[in-house]
Amino acid sequence: MNEMRSAHLPFGDWCYFPRKSLNIVKLAHNPNASWKPVHISIALTSRCEKNCDFCYADSGKDGETLWKLENVVKMVESCDKNGVFAVTLGGGEPTLWNDPTAKADFYDLLNELSSFGCDLSFTTSAVPTVDWARIPHTVIPRISLHHHRELGFIKNEINKAAECRGTIPAVNLLVRKGEIPDLLIAAEKLVKAGVTDFLLLPLRPMGRASGLVSTFIPTEDELHQLVKFFPAPNVKLSSCYRLKNQKDTFLGCGAADWFVSIDEKLCIKSCSFIKTGRVLSHFEYREILEALPFLKRLKCHSKNPE
Numbered sequence: 581m582n583e584m585r586s587a588h589l590p591f592g593d594w595c596y597f598p599r600k601s602l603n604i605v606k607l608a609h610n611p612n613a614s615w616k617p618v619h620i621s622i623a624l625t626s627r628c629e630k631n632c633d634f635c636y637a638d639s640g641k642d643g644e645t646l647w648k649l650e651n652v653v654k655m656v657e658s659c660d661k662n663g664v665f666a667v668t669l670g671g672g673e674p675t676l677w678n679d680p681t682a683k684a685d686f687y688d689l690l691n692e693l694s695s696f697g698c699d700l701s702f703t704t705s706a707v708p709t710v711d712w713a714r715i716p717h718t719v720i721p722r723i724s725l726h727h728h729r730e731l732g733f734i735k736n737e738i739n740k741a742a743e744c745r746g747t748i749p750a751v752n753l754l755v756r757k758g759e760i761p762d763l764l765i766a767a768e769k770l771v772k773a774g775v776t777d778f779l780l781l782p783l784r785p786m787g788r789a790s791g792l793v794s795t796f797i798p799t800e801d802e803l804h805q806l807v808k809f810f811p812a813p814n815v816k817l818s819s820c821y822r823l824k825n826q827k828d829t830f831l832g833c834g835a836a837d838w839f840v841s842i843d844e845k846l847c848i849k850s851c852s853f854i855k856t857g858r859v860l861s862h863f864e865y866r867e868i869l870e871a872l873p874f875l876k877r878l879k880c881h882s883k884n885p886e
């Protein structure tokens with residue numbers, strides 16, 4: 581189940597070790613190789629009780645889904661058979677997903693998916709609650725900290741997860757303008773609570789956050805400060821961002837080459853921040869490959885950024 585996976589891609593061979601999220605890339609020009617997405621994000625639902633005013637996905641209490649249990653299972657199975665490295669479930673709030681016709685909730689779905697060999701993770705705000713005891717051990721949970729004021733609540737969830745599973749969830753930190761010192765203090769407390777896997781997500785002017793640009797979008801200098809003083813090694817910054825002086829990977833962020841997002845309306849998109857794409861109908865990986873040339877991309881997807 582945990583064997584190394586690899587993909588023969590135009591930039592070289594990419595090897596990935598599931599459950600360790602370890603990447604090894606052997607750079608070499610592969611003229612005969614073509615792109616294939618190896619990381620897939622699936623938004624299970626746009627339902628979410630938090631209804632945040634900065635939600636890029638426009639999720640809320642009236643959100644819905646078109647995903648049925650059998651369709652998610654078929655899609656992830658097909659991805660797995662085609663060598664996909666990792667599948668992430670999100671939303672909306674993925675723990676609110678259910679399929680009444682199959683009498684299945686989110687945790688039943690995780691059980692069905694956990695036998696596949698690719699990494700399976702999900703991102704939750706832990707609202708209204710997470711049933712940590714029902715999450716299979718092979719599944720990787722990520723909790724989002726949207727504001728440093730939520731630290732107490734998030735630490736409580738981390739403790740519950742540790743008690744039930746014996747492992748500490750990864751944490752996604754939302755980054756806003758003017759809050760870097762508070763975020764660094766919160767990060768330090770999370771490190772003390774045992775968190776080692778952090779992803780920094782600077783707020784983006786998408787969805788309901790579109791009008792918040794000048795108030796909430798962090799500056800490049802702030803992101804530099806945050807990365808420089810972050811209290812944990814190997815902190816990841818959302819691949820939408822390239823900092824000044826950061827060595828370029830020539831890959832762009834990879835969206836639509838090695839990553840695609842499928843939303844709650846079954847629409848395949850180059851990334852979660854794009855509104856349009858191609859609708860999935862057979863729940864097969866080949867539909868992703870067929871859609872690739874037609875997907876609209878953002879500027880940050882470019883392999884030759886200005």
Ligand code: SF4
Pocket residue numbers: 628629630631632634635636637638639640671672673705
């Ligand atoms: S940002 Fe996350 S928690 Fe907030 S409404 Fe959107 S999906 Fe829900």
